[in-house]
Amino acid sequence: xxxxxxxxxxxxxxxxxxxxxxxxxxxxxxxxxxxxxxxxxxxxxxxxxxxxxxxxxxxxxxxxxxxxxxxxxxxxxxxxxxxxxxxxxxxxxxxxxxxxxxxxxxxxxxxxxxxxxxxxxxxxxxxxxxxxxxxxxxxxxxxxxxxxxxxxxxxxxxxxxxxxxxxxxxxxxxxxxxxxxxxxxxxxxxxxx
Amino acid sequence: xxxxxxxxxxxxxxxxxxxxxxxxxxxxxxxxxxxxxxxxxxxxxxxxxxxxxxxxxxxxxxxxxxxxxxxxxxxxxxxxxxxxxxxxxxxxxxxxxxxxxxxxxxxxxxxxxxxxxxxxxxxxxxxxxxxxxxxxxxxxxxxxxxxxxxxxxxxxxxxxxxxxxxxxxxxxxxxxxxxxxxxxxxxxxxxxxxxxxxxxxxxxxxxxxxxxxxxxxxxxxxxxxxxxxxxxxxxxxxxxxxxxxxxxxxxxxxxxxxxxxxxxxxxxxxxxxxxxxxxxxxxxxx
Numbered sequence: 001x002x003x004x005x006x007x008x009x010x011x012x013x014x015x016x017x018x019x020x021x022x023x024x025x026x027x028x029x030x031x032x033x034x035x036x037x038x039x040x041x042x043x044x045x046x047x048x049x050x051x052x053x054x055x056x057x058x059x060x061x062x063x064x065x066x067x068x069x070x071x072x073x074x075x076x077x078x079x080x081x082x083x084x085x086x087x088x089x090x091x092x093x094x095x096x097x098x099x100x101x102x103x104x105x106x107x108x109x110x111x112x113x114x115x116x117x118x119x120x121x122x123x124x125x126x127x128x129x130x131x132x133x134x135x136x137x138x139x140x141x142x143x144x145x146x147x148x149x150x151x152x153x154x155x156x157x158x159x160x161x162x163x164x165x166x167x168x169x170x171x172x173x174x175x176x177x178x179x180x181x182x183x184x185x186x187x188x189x190x191x192x193x
Numbered sequence: 194x195x196x197x198x199x200x201x202x203x204x205x206x207x208x209x210x211x212x213x214x215x216x217x218x219x220x221x222x223x224x225x226x227x228x229x230x231x232x233x234x235x236x237x238x239x240x241x242x243x244x245x246x247x248x249x250x251x252x253x254x255x256x257x258x259x260x261x262x263x264x265x266x267x268x269x270x271x272x273x274x275x276x277x278x279x280x281x282x283x284x285x286x287x288x289x290x291x292x293x294x295x296x297x298x299x300x301x302x303x304x305x306x307x308x309x310x311x312x313x314x315x316x317x318x319x320x321x322x323x324x325x326x327x328x329x330x331x332x333x334x335x336x337x338x339x340x341x342x343x344x345x346x347x348x349x350x351x352x353x354x355x356x357x358x359x360x361x362x363x364x365x366x367x368x369x370x371x372x373x374x375x376x377x378x379x380x381x382x383x384x385x386x387x388x389x390x391x392x393x394x395x396x397x398x399x400x401x402x403x404x405x406x407x408x409x410x411x412x413x414x415x416x417x418x419x420x421x422x423x424x425x426x427x428x429x430x431x432x433x434x435x436x437x438x439x440x441x442x443x444x445x446x447x448x449x450x451x452x453x454x455x456x457x458x459x460x461x462x463x464x465x466x467x468x469x470x471x472x473x474x475x476x477x478x479x
Contacts, residue, residue: 004321007435007457008251008427010409011258013394015342019332019358020396046263059402061278068278071286074360084283105277114279116405121260123251123426125407127270148273156271175264185270186279186403188319188461190250 006190009124014053016118017088021055024076026087028058028099035063038168039130040096043089043117046176050093053120056173058085058097060113065103095173101137110142110149112160117173127184130171131161148184156182222384224420230257231425238428248429257422259383275403280464282398282405285328285362295361297331297373301354307336307374309450312410312438315367318399319461323367330396331371333357338377338391347379372450378417390417390424397457404459411437412453 012020029036039058043051060083062068068083076082087095102111112129131149132138138161143149149157159181162169174181234257238248254265298305316324334340334357337349341356355374363369376391392409399405411418418424418437427433435458444452 004317004319004458005249005432005435006319006460007406007408008249008432009406010251010394010423010426010436011260012396012407013409014344015334015340016332016394018341018356019330019394046267049263051264057405059278059283065277067281069281069284071284072288073283073285074289082283083278102278109276112277114402116402118407119264121258121262121264123253123255123258123261123265123423125405126266127403127405148271152271176266180266180268183266183268183270184273186273186275186463188463189403190248190460 011120011123012055012118012125014120016055021086021088022074025073026085026095026097027076028083028085028097029081030078031098035100036098037101038096038098039113039162039171040094040165040168041170041172042093043095043119043173044093044175045121048177050089051119051175052089052091052093054089054093054095054173055118056087056089056095057116057118058087058099058113059083059116060099060102061105061111063100063103065105065109065111067105101132103137104142108142108145110139110146111137115171115173117175119175122175126175126181127186128173128181129160129184130169133162133164133169136162136164136169152182155179224384224386227257227384227387227422228420231419231422234428235425247431248427249432250427252426252428255422255426257383258426259422275401275463279402282327282400282402285398286326287362290328290360290362292361294359295369295371297333297355297357297359297371300356301352303354305335305352305355305374307352307355307377309372310375311370311372311444311446311450311452312393312455313368313370313444313452314438314455314457316363316369316397316399316457316459317367318404318459322462323365324363324397324399324459325365325367327363327398327400328396329361329363329369331359331373331393333373333393334376334379334391336374336377338379340379345379349377349379375412378415383422387422388417388420390415390421395457397459399459400462401464404462406457406459408436408457410455413437413440 043054073082073084112131117126162171335352339349397406438453438455441454
């Protein structure tokens with residue numbers, strides 16, 4: 001088990017915009033590419049108000065379901081898919097990534113991207129997943145047999161599976177209150193994630 | 194850390210000395226009230242039943258930090274096993290980071306004002322393994338306690354020679370190293386007369402994505418730390434001390450800069466990293 005206790009997290013605060021975003025951070029692939037997909041949504045607080053100073057990160061496998069270990073996220077060359085992106089929310093609390101649909105990472109697995117959310121007021125980052133919906137990379141069987149989704153009630157499951165929004169996918173992130181996103185913790189993390 | 198909106202116009206005439214300082218309102222608690230809230234939590238923690246394990250993490254819900262009230266989830270996080278990409282972290286390499294980005298004192302045409310410092314340490318995972326070739330990002334206020342950020346309303350001077358942002362990759366030993374200036378403390382709007390202790394924001398990646406960490410490094414002996422609703426959200430004294438750098442005279446460079454050491458421990462990895470994980474990050478060296 002853990003030999004050394006971890007360094008605690010602290011809030012990202014309101015002043016990260018000159019440091020963490022970079023040009024092209026949210027475009028994992030060029031938007032004009034034929035297989036590019038937009039994944040977007042709004043980050044909301046417990047009053048239902050948009051959160052204009054959040055930072056969302058996306059990390060995913062490639063369309064072949066394999067983990068990507070390619071450098072170059074911070075200086076995208078237009079060809080290399082790195083699987084990692086970052087997007088600060090705008091004044092309306094919106095984030096928007098342009099990416100490729102992840103494939104199943106194992107036989108019969110339901111494809112998803114992992115998202116992490118940082119914001120002023122969050123003392124530590126939040127983690128969640130955005131699953132591909134049926135017909136857009138997800139299948140009825142894979143979604144039904146997913147270990148996480150099958151452990152949730154319908155309301156919780158609905159917060160994790162993307163909605164189809166025309167050609168795009170939409171996943172709102174509700175920090176608190178009605179419709180609160182199911183936030184995740186993993187083994188080996190301190191209580192509270 | 195001020196509110197996200199610019200200062201509200203106040204009915205009282207602002208003084209010349211504090212042109213953008215909001216006047217206190219009845220709704221704004223005092224430092225004494227905030228300190229009482231913090232002390233109550235600290236005393237409850239100190240009086241916890243024998244055998245209760247020490248807390249290692251920051252509290253999620255922390256009422257003294259007013260911005261957290263509407264933003265912290267009400268439900269406990271759901272336990273899940275990591276899968277797929279979650280067992281790995283994004284890969285960064287020489288293409289991503291220019292080595293010069295680790296020196297925050299050379300980004301302008303001249304030297305930034307303030308006390309030049311070196312901050313270095315190792316990034317380890319929860320099993321003591323160095324996290325190699327991984328991205329470390331920093332941002333901070335200048336020596337006067339002012340961020341370049343357009344939403345920073347603090348009437349302290351900007352420094353044309355200091356942006357307060359930097360990046361580096363850890364080396365084969367997990368070591369990061371930055372040259373910068375010591376940031377100043379600054380006021381914020383959490384409560385009346387609220388001041389953040391001097392700090393540098395840090396962002397870390399591990400070898401799997403669940404280890405993702407954003408935190409703040411504080412300086413030893415800062416009298417503001419115990420008054421601060423953000424630092425004190427780490428209630429356990431030993432855990433709070435892990436956010437504080439150590440002055441290290443062996444790092445201090447003659448006629449140049451004082452030195453601080455701050456080692457960082459991430460949570461445990463779910464996958465034992467292999468040597469060839471480094472191939473992409475270090476190219477031919479791995």
